Amino acid sequence: MKDNHNKPIIYQVFTRLFGNNNNHCIYNGNITENGCGKMADFTIKALNEIKKLGATHIWYTGIIEHATQTDYRRYNIRPDHPAFVKGKAGSPYAIKDYYDVDPDLAKDIPGRMKEFENLVLRTHRCDLKVIIDFVPNHVARQYHSDSQPDGTAQLGANDDPAYAFSPYNNFYYIPNSELHAQFDMKGAAAEAYKEYPAKATGNNRFDAYPNINDWYETVKLNYGIDYQNGNTPHFNPIPDTWTKMLDILLFWAGKNIDGFRCDMAEMVPVEFWEWAIPQVKAQYPSILFIAEVYNPAEYKNYLFRGKFDYLYDKVGLYDTLRSIICNNGSATAITHAWQNLGGIEKRMLNFLENHDEQRIASDFFAGNPFKAIPGLIVSACMNTNPMMIYFGQEFGEPGMDNEGFSGRDGRTTIFDYWSIDTIRRWRNGGKFDGNMLTDEQKALYSIYQRVLTLCNEEKAISQGDFFDLMYANINGWRFNEHRQYAFLRKYENELLIIVVNFDHMSMDLAINIPTHAFNFLQIPQNPQYRAKDLISGEEEDISLLPYKATDISVKGYSGKILKIIL
Known part of the structure; x- marks a missing residue:
């Protein structure tokens, strides 16, 4: 691997969508109808093409096993109640087993961990580094690990649900109350989902009545903060959840990955990160920790106390550039955006697209991917910090499909089995020969490739x-x-x-x-x-x-x- 003077250029790819060749997906289709991309689709050829774009890192989004409506019982994977799975494929942020790889991604399901290990090896062979998600704040409602190491206890196995909060519990409970979601709890199932006592919902909802706009498919993990009694911390002795989550980080770090993108890191107390990250880095010194944090008042806390390497620059640079690209803001705001960071701008991750945000080419953002070229140059070249792009951005993917659970919202679905038109054209069955790309797509790609490769060719930028x-x-x-x-x-x-x-x-x-x-x-x-x-x-x-x-x-x-x- 190269020296540390590289400016990280992160290629975020939604793993299950990348290799799907189906060009006639149906609305809300299942895995048999719509198909699903696999880890094996990231061939040496594919990885070299991603490298050619200027990427130094790939963030494989959605690797860890999550809740799904696909039936994997024959592989001894417990089914999830469909009323509590978003979309047929399910959300990659509703983790069902922290110690396993999502079965959707494997050609040989019993050998899915080996396939992941081979993916890491192939990625490294192409001189790219591997980032995966770590989702620390919440898990799927029916979390159950089939793969956790011997001698470790299931999350919640030793909880006392008589307590709304206990520092010894992994979950928060609503004692003596059954879960009563404010929507149909039956879905496609014969019987309604039952949860007694109800657990608190992932977006800090501490009652038994989550609604359709809540993260209703997830339950909140307990890191020792009593949210209902003035956010009182209970960190001594070390909460059980801390120890369990450190074990999970060390498990994946041991798979030779190069970094974690930590989902909603600010919903987990900074004291946990301050305790855990140095322990992971003691064994794996070069591993990166990237935090999804949206509150600027917490930035320095998570960088300096929490020991993160980089934070999302969403409410600063992303929001500013989006506003300027859409002609709703002034370019003078770019100066304010970096000055407001007060010296930490080299520790911010810049981007114009990711799985949460609307596509630049969508009707909801710019409608035309070329309008964002000035924003691309600014976010990629104004500092030495990392730049991230989202797969398909380099071809002007519009994200205007109506896939199923994810409606026509300008985003590429993370909940449905689907196929991405621009990526399918680029891959062209694994040939990557450019024959299916339009002239406009080729022109846009060449600008992205030029700008992103310059980031590490020019020392003035890196x-x-x-x-x-x-x-x-x-x-x-x-x-x-x-x-x-x-x-x-x-x-x-x-x-x-x-x-x-x-x-x-x-x-x-x-x-x-x-x-x-x-x-x-x-x-x-x-x-x-x-x-x-x-x-x-x-x-x-x-x-x-x-x-x-x-x-x-x-x-x-x-x-x-x-x-x-x-």
Whole structure:
């Protein structure tokens, strides 16, 4: 594996959808009708193609066994009540067995763990690193591990359900109350689902009446916080749940993976992470921990106390760029987004798509994937921190299918058996020859590939200094600070001038580079430098002087990364 100066470029892929070739899926179809992709579909050829895009890591989403409506009883897997499974395939965030691989993903179901281990080996052979989900806050309502190691107890096996909260319990209970969900608890089953006493629901619902908008298919895990009595912590002695979850982390780390993306990490007390992550890293020093955290007030807590490597930059950069791309916000907000992070911007994971968010090309976001190219350049190139893209984003996947449980909402389903049109065209039965892609898809892909590979080809991006030029260009004569954004990156004698245009029209810009930038980055002043645009490959002459604006023309929905050797 390469040195640590790599800027992580994470390719998130929804594992069960990637390899499904079925081009006539039916609404709410089962696994027999609609088919399902397998781990085996990530061939050496497929992995090399993902690597070619510029990826350094693959996040295989949905590896761990979760609740499903598919019947696997012949493999000694207990069935789940259909009223408490979202979609025919089920949510990958309703974990049913922390110690097993989802049977949907295996060609040989009894050998599914071996198939996963082989997937890790293949991925590493292609010089890519493996990230999987760790879902710590909640489990499927009918959680049951068939695969946990001997000598370990089931979650909840030793609980005393007479207590709403006990630091010795793994779950929270509603004593003497049966679960009464505010929807049909029978579903397709002969009998209604029974749960007595009711357990608290995953999204911190501490009563017996979850509704359709709750995470009703999950139950909340107890990390020693008494939420109903002023959030009182009970961390001494170490809660039983902590020990069980550390064992699970160590189990998967032992499969030679390279990182965990920790689902809803902020719903688990930071004290648990502070205790667990150093113990995992003591045995596996290079393993990454990425937290899904949405509350900026908690960022530093989870980074410095909780020991996470990276956090999602969702409510900052993602929301800002989405607003600008949709022409609802000003590009000046990008400066505020990174400044608000107060020095932790190198520890944030940037993205424009993931499984939770709407597709850029969907009617609900930009409608046109090319509108997000300026946002791609900004989020990928403005710092040394990781960038993530979601499979199909690079081809403009619109996510406008009505798959089943997941309606026509601009998202690619995580609940249904389905097949993704752009990915199917790209794979073309495993040939990856480009023959089924449209010219527009090829054009978009080539821009993504160029930008993402530059992130590690150019040390100015992966390791260099960053200088935001916006403050010197407010009310510019030929620069609209609401629709353009400009910044510098520098490493040793290499300078990048990066300019993006969120507007649909081509613009001839005059960009002020202030004296402070020349001093801070130690740029020699020169009326004529030869610059190469790293995206198009074209060269142009530009001047770099503090008292005279630099002329740069940029096409609509586009950007330039001008490289100058000083």
